[in-house]
Amino acid sequence: MKAAVLHNYGQELKIEDVELEEPRKGEVRVKMKAAGICHSDLHVIDAHLPLPVPIVLGHEGSGIVDAVGEGVASVKVGDHVALNWVPSCSKCYYCKIGRPDMCDEASKISLMGTMLDGTTRFSVDGKAIHQFPLTGTFSEYTVVPESAAIPIRKDVPFELAALVGCCVITxxxxxxxxxxxxxxxxxxxxxxxxxxxxxxxxxxxxxxxxxxxxxxxxxxxxxxxxxxxxxxxxxxxxxxxxxxxxxxxxxxxxxxxxxxxxxxxxxxxxxxxxxxxxxxxxxxxxxxxxxxxxxxxxxxxxxxxxxxWLGQGNPSVDYPKLLDLNAAGKLKLEPLVSKIYSLEQINEGFDDLKAGKNIRGVIRFD
Structure with a gap:
């Protein structure tokens, strides 16, 4: 499968063939349909947010559940999902007081570029490839924790559903x-x-x-x-x-x-x-x-x-609510999408982002 990989800070992303492991216990594989191009990804490219490289960037995305690992109960194959790059553990102090956006576990993992168990699912020729905190949406498929795949209504275009995962909820x-x-x-x-x-x-x-x-x-x-x-x-x-x-x-x-x-x-x-x-x-x-x-x-x-941080939100509740507001005409998502890019055009998308041309550029996987 194809993915956009950042090998060194300050360089363009490289579109290349990568391997993706099967989802493990409590994990979900998603066939990506759309991914937003966000300044947070640019911060990694510019080394302002120094996540480990090589890395598959992208955190604002939507797609279709393609496979589920052992024990997954909240989503099933065929479900439409928007991805959550701050999946909470539900056990730490902040989760227990109703602040999943401040989850200690999510904060720790977000700096590692790995899955919850500290390992990676992406690789090239046996070499591990990291992913933007628990998402990695600039890829044709990705594997995420169950709590990072939020089921959403199926009547929303994927390029709009992708945006609720970052810029809308934030x-x-x-x-x-x-x-x-x-x-x-x-x-x-x-x-x-x-x-x-x-x-x-x-x-x-x-x-x-x-x-x-x-x-x-x-x-x-x-x-x-x-x-x-x-x-x-x-x-x-x-x-x-x-x-x-x-x-x-x-x-x-x-x-x-x-x-x-x-x-x-x-x-x-x-x-x-x-x-x-x-x-x-x-x-x-x-x-x-x-x-x-x-x-x-x-x-x-x-x-x-x-x-x-993340709009102090609770994605499992807020993503569906935001999409319902859009369906009711109370929240405008369509005008947010300035331009659609293919995965191969992703560097053009980042150039446009830096030039201030777009409200939101979106990668669409056809």
């Missing part, structure tokens, strides 16, 4: 689950990408009265309006803090979401948040980067500064 969830945005509030979203567009429509779902989209690409800023943005700010043309204060009668926003992953825009998000408001950091920076904010403002303005 963006909508940051608004709905982490911030719990209140109706009638003011919201700003810094970054009009796949996650940012979903944070915007999450704010619209919550009934925010003012939703400010902030980016540097005019075409994307204009598109944010169909997702619910009421105002747009081009950060290359205006001072963002001043512009937000102008729009909000000098107060700042109730909730600010940073979805780029840069220290300077994280600080910017904090600075446009009003006193007693909330700043939510969603974007993924390099592990060695730090954010500078005014220390006195922490006690004197009593803002809440927090992060959101």
């Amino acid at each position: 963006g909508v969830g940051a608004v709905v689950n982490t911030a719990k945005v209140k109706a009638g509030s003011t919201v700003a979203v810094i970054g009009a990408g796949g996650v940012g567009f979903n944070a915007i429509q999450g704010a619209a779902l919550c009934g925010a009265k003012q939703i400010i989209a902030i980016d540097i690409i005019p075409e994307k800023l204009e598109m944010t309006r169909q997702f619910g943005a009421t105002h747009t700010i081009n950060a290359s043309e205006k001072n963002v803090v001043s512009a937000v204060l102008d729009v909000t009668d000098g107060l700042g926003v109730d909730y600010a979401f940073e979805v780029i992953g840069r220290p300077e825009t994280m600080a910017q998000a904090y600075n446009i948040t009003r006193k007693t408001g909330m700043t939510v950091i969603v974007g993924l920076p390099a592990p060695n980067e730090n954010v500078t904010i005014n220390a006195f403002s922490l006690p004197s303005q009593t803002k809440t500064l927090t992060g959101s």
Whole structure:
């Protein structure tokens, strides 16, 4: 079978024939139908997220269950599934208190590029190939833990179903689950990408009265309006803090979401948040980067500064719910897909991602 393999940081992915083991106990083999091209994969390529290489990247995907290992009960052959790159163990402290997004086991395994038992299922000529945390969706088939294969309705196009696994749950969830945005509030979203567009429509779902989209690409800023943005700010043309204060009668926003992953825009998000408001950091920076904010403002303005990982969601519950919202016309997934690529065009897809051309590029396996 074909897969896109990253052999060295900073290089293009190589499409090559790889071997895939049969699913073991508690594992599922999925015939991939679609996979989103996400900045998190680019972070690995750029060595900002140094997972072990060689590695099959991709974590945002959907497909059809092709085979199941011993003991698998939640899915069967023929089921449509969306993949979950943070499958929880249900046993650790965080899982028990209802925070599967913070699962200790998932956090540990995510840095190893292996399956739960510490071994790999991909290989080339007997040499182990790692996979993006428990998924590896840039391949014609993949093997994942049972908890990483979430059954979904069969009437959703695979390229749309793939997106719920990362950009949709991360963006909508940051608004709905982490911030719990209140109706009638003011919201700003810094970054009009796949996650940012979903944070915007999450704010619209919550009934925010003012939703400010902030980016540097005019075409994307204009598109944010169909997702619910009421105002747009081009950060290359205006001072963002001043512009937000102008729009909000000098107060700042109730909730600010940073979805780029840069220290300077994280600080910017904090600075446009009003006193007693909330700043939510969603974007993924390099592990060695730090954010500078005014220390006195922490006690004197009593803002809440927090992060959101996977939208603080529970994929087994949230994936079907998000797809139901799409079917009901309350969540827009179709406009998120800017371009479809074949697996052989994956490097073109990453070039377009870096150039800011797409909301979401999607690999479709025909």
